[in-house]
Amino acid sequence: MTLHIVSKSPFSSTALSDCLDAFGDGDALLLIEDGVYALSGRMAEQPAVKPVYCLAADAAARGLQIPASVTAVDDAGWVALCTEHNPIVSWFK
Amino acid sequence: MPRTAGHFTIRPRMKFSLAVYSAPHSAQAAASALRFARALLHEGHELYRVFFYCDGVHIGSSLSTPPQDELDLLAGWQALQQQHQLDLVVCIAAAQRRGVLSDSEANRLEKPAANLAPGFELAGLGQLADAVAQSDRLITFGG
Amino acid sequence: MTKRLLALCRQAPYGNALAREGLEAILAAAAMEQVADILFCGDGVFQLLPEQLPADIEQKSLQRNLQALPVFGVEQAFICSKSLAQRGLDIDTLVQGELVLVPVDDSAALIASYDSVLSF
Numbered sequence: 256m257t258l259h260i261v262s263k264s265p266f267s268s269t270a271l272s273d274c275l276d277a278f279g280d281g282d283a284l285l286l287i288e289d290g291v292y293a294l295s296g297r298m299a300e301q302p303a304v305k306p307v308y309c310l311a312a313d314a315a316a317r318g319l320q321i322p323a324s325v326t327a328v329d330d331a332g333w334v335a336l337c338t339e340h341n342p343i344v345s346w347f348k
Numbered sequence: 349m350p351r352t353a354g355h356f357t358i359r360p361r362m363k364f365s366l367a368v369y370s371a372p373h374s375a376q377a378a379a380s381a382l383r384f385a386r387a388l389l390h391e392g393h394e395l396y397r398v399f400f401y402c403d404g405v406h407i408g409s410s411l412s413t414p415p416q417d418e419l420d421l422l423a424g425w426q427a428l429q430q431q432h433q434l435d436l437v438v439c440i441a442a443a444q445r446r447g448v449l450s451d452s453e454a455n456r457l458e459k460p461a462a463n464l465a466p467g468f469e470l471a472g473l474g475q476l477a478d479a480v481a482q483s484d485r486l487i488t489f490g491g
Numbered sequence: 492m493t494k495r496l497l498a499l500c501r502q503a504p505y506g507n508a509l510a511r512e513g514l515e516a517i518l519a520a521a522a523m524e525q526v527a528d529i530l531f532c533g534d535g536v537f538q539l540l541p542e543q544l545p546a547d548i549e550q551k552s553l554q555r556n557l558q559a560l561p562v563f564g565v566e567q568a569f570i571c572s573k574s575l576a577q578r579g580l581d582i583d584t585l586v587q588g589e590l591v592l593v594p595v596d597d598s599a600a601l602i603a604s605y606d607s608v609l610s611f
Contacts, residue, residue, distance in 0.1 A: 257603050257608075262377060277599050279603055288380060330386075346610065348509070401512065476609075477525055490610060
């Protein structure tokens with residue numbers, strides 16, 4: 256199943272909404288870079304999809320808390336997600 | 349999913365390739381790609397090729413000189429290349445447009461200087477297609 | 492082993508280079524006889540508007556790249572129905588030629604059917 260990697264803020268880019276339109280059963284969402292700003296919106300209480308992962312270093316860098324509904328991963332966890340899913344789709348603009 | 353054997357977790361060793369489009373020191377994605385490359389190699393996977401495309405070709409410029417207290421992306425890629433004999437390919441068409449030239453290209457195009465950094469090579473888009481064909485996983489770093 | 496490659500094209504032409512460089516990458520993959528398909532989604536659907544005249548902004552038209560696709564064996568391009576609807580576009584008004592446009596309602600299933608996805 257597909258791993259979707261979103262790296263832009265949902266408040267400045269359609270990357271996340273385009274991704275959610277193309278999100279299928281069994282897919283996973285990983286927020287990285289400015290994509291982690293999705294954690295400061297509705298996604299924090301009730302994610303639109305699941306599972307949602309978040310690169311812990313990118314959230315920490317930006318002063319964001321990772322809510323319980325989202326799984327924090329480190330770089331090794333990022334690699335593991337990529338081995339467990341295919342294809343891997345990046346949404347970066 | 350990882351399988352466990354006794355105390356150890358055995359994960360299948362996979363062949364990755366990365367396509368990197370982001371300009372160094374402008375977009376975080378250029379740094380994210382290096383972090384991801386380090387992590388996958390640390391986890392025991394293979395990095396078949398890194399293909400630098402679009403503004404990512406600037407990562408292969410030997411002239412970049414960031415302040416000493418900032419991440420040096422070029423040095424980071426070069427160190428990883430030496431350590432793991434990585435195939436770091438800069439797209440020749442994208443590089444010519446943006447002014448990243450090897451010695452031979454600079455000569456051929458009659459340009460006054462070359463700046464392709466050691467550890468990187470120029471090649472065509474066919475190398476991206478080949479990376480797709482040869483790799484278990486392909487990840488795009490853009491933005 | 493043949494890998495199936497999908498190019499996900501989400502950028503409008505001319506404003507940045509990704510639309511052009513994406514098409515060039517797909518043409519290269521197709522020229523190497525890989526299975527290379529395209530899904531136009533988001534602003535990428537604007538690449539297919541007819542009568543683009545970029546000469547006055549000193550850019551080459553992207554249409555020539557699009558028309559080259561069938562020559563290299565990419566005879567159809569998928570296009571996201573929702574992206575069209577959001578932008579008030581009708582598939583029948585888009586560029587028609589050798590390239591056959593195939594509307595897609597379920598992008599998730601389409602994407603999942605490929606081995607690799609390159610995003611542009």
